[in-house]
Amino acid sequence: MASRELEAFVRDQDPVDVAATDWHTRREQGLSAIEEAEFQSWRAAHPAHASAWAQVDESIRLLRSVPAERVAHLCTPRRGSPVNQPERPTQQGTDTPPTEQKQRPHNGPRRSPAPSARSWWPRGFGAGVAALCGVCTMAAGIAWYQWTQPTFASTYAAKQGQRLDVPLPDGSHLTLDADTRLEVSLYRSRREVRMAHGQAMFTVAPDTAKPFDVLAGPARVTVVGTRFAVRYMKDGADAGTVNVAVEDGRVRVADVTIDARDQSSPLHPHSVELSAGQGVQVSLSGQMSQVSSISPASVAPWRQGLVRFTNTPLSDAVHELERYHATRLVIRDPEVAALRIGGSYQIGRPDMFAGVLPQILPVRLVALADGNTEVVKAH
Template identity: 40%
Template sequence: MNAPPLPPDNAAGLRQQVLDWFVRRQRAGWGAADEQAFQQWLQADATHGSAYAQWEQHWSAIDAVPADTIAQLRRNLAHDKAQLSAAQQTPPRAATAPAAPAAAITGLRRRWLLPSLGMAAAVVVASGTSLLAWQHWQAQPVFRQAYASQRGQQLEVQLPDGSQLRLDTATRLEVTYYRDRREVLLHEGQAVFSVQASAQRPFHVLSGPVGITVVGTRFSVRYTPGLAGSDGVRVAVEEGQVRVVRRDGAPGLALAQIADAQTLVAGQQITADAQGSLHPIQPVAAEGIAAWREHRISFVNTPLSQALAEFERYGSTGLTISDPAVAALRLSGTFDPSDTPTLRKLLPHALPVRLQQVAGGLEIRAAR
């Protein structure tokens, strides 16, 4: 559907008036006096005519909605109306224990995005599927693109709204823009996000068990589920602020049952384990939120096996470890991940190890 958007959420009152007039004009009893009142309403404010014309375009686009989608939404509506009827017939409970049906009614109001249940029912009954068309139209992506960087490559991406992404090595993500939000699904790797502010269209990053929400800021997200010792999520903020939540396995951020949440400001970072449990907020390291942008990776008391796996993300080092005691040695320092020859020279000086030529490369062994 290509109809333009209806007035924004801060014009909810105007939207209700538009829907009200639309429904009334579909009734058989509509007469000349009604039409005169409608024309007076149109002339009262320039926004009335444009808003009503936009709604008519949405109504005319109903043929593009799949029949099975309409049928399912109609079934949902019938179920909601039955719940509402039951809630209205249930006697109120004591004031100290609010009745469950009241919560159900509130949920229905939110679901149909209208301030009046009677109005919602009238719209759906009188116009058949107009509201369903609006909801379906809202859920359709306006932009969708997948991006991936190769091993050892960094990739710069400019998005349609002016936001920018920088992907580190071996990173895969998908960007989807909707009319009311922007979403990025980070499958693996790490990226820096420079987000153009838009209060009407928040920017969500979904990364494994964690979701990040921003309006406008610059931050980094790392998610490397296949890397031992680094299989969780790390979020670090350079500018602005972000909200980090555990998603509890929900397919999207908006539908998540949020079990944990933290707000980060510039200079702060947070990590989460593979299940999404958030650790305490920490200051960003001295090298910044993403040293890899300057082709640097840093280790602080990191097991050698884990450090070597990080190097392997950027390219083959030709190094292996078979001795668990050597793998457990701790490495600290800052390195260029693409400079394998320097790594080979430094390792015997930084740790009690030697490099032994074996079939297929070099093995890191304990020093004699």
């Protein structure tokens, strides 16, 4: 049953019956002690709740006692006759109307009538076929809907200069760097994180029955249990590029735009497996770099309060440091902005970063009246 069809069907039902059916499917899937207490409280809150629960429980029990093919047959309306239309009266225990019985030729032995559809149901429930099938349909629809909905969902955001540690209900742990936003959804059969912007370290609790996916820009990172870092920035030196680095375990990195591009080129694989000490970049167009070797200890240096640059334009380096603290550095000259810088620097000491610039680049610092410092060419 499609989601819209289910919603339309449920709207036409008694809300108490819907609630009873919802509790029934949830209990079969397993309730926590707190949820079980909530159910008992709901059932005891009103006699109608207890009555609806008993009816749903008995209806589903009866439906399960009947062969599946008979349930499907009885729940399917006959041509020209809706399922909830009462059956026409019969004679002598047959399903044939009286007029048809009169026209039957008698030049041969009379055969025993075939058993009616009702004979498959327990005594006294023939008249409730439509109601029981409705309960069955609603239970199946609600169960399907619950299965496709997350059991846990939350959005997390770390602001400028902030770091956020997030323990998840499944035992996994996330550490968000500054200026990072992501959404976490845990389903019954999978776990999913959608990274809107930023970088984070993931320590994933092993669960082979529930893969853990991180979706960032053009990349999907899938794991079962491992520690890895993902960086996805929408601006700066590597804007639109997804960087994945594995500290422990194994992950699979896939290009989620694969269906939109030519899949025949062997130069750019569409998925790759990484182990500890390996990393890869996925470009905005979905193309993957060669797998690189890295030191596991160097993964996510921001956890140690460091930012690392490799041949990075000075303007982008300043922009990266601004994610943590205001540097109060101003660069107006495009040539100065394009100067390349490398090395590791302390995140919380922009003054130290500014002080080292004249030592490694052909620049000087000029104090401005507003308290900022301009980086200009050295003369």
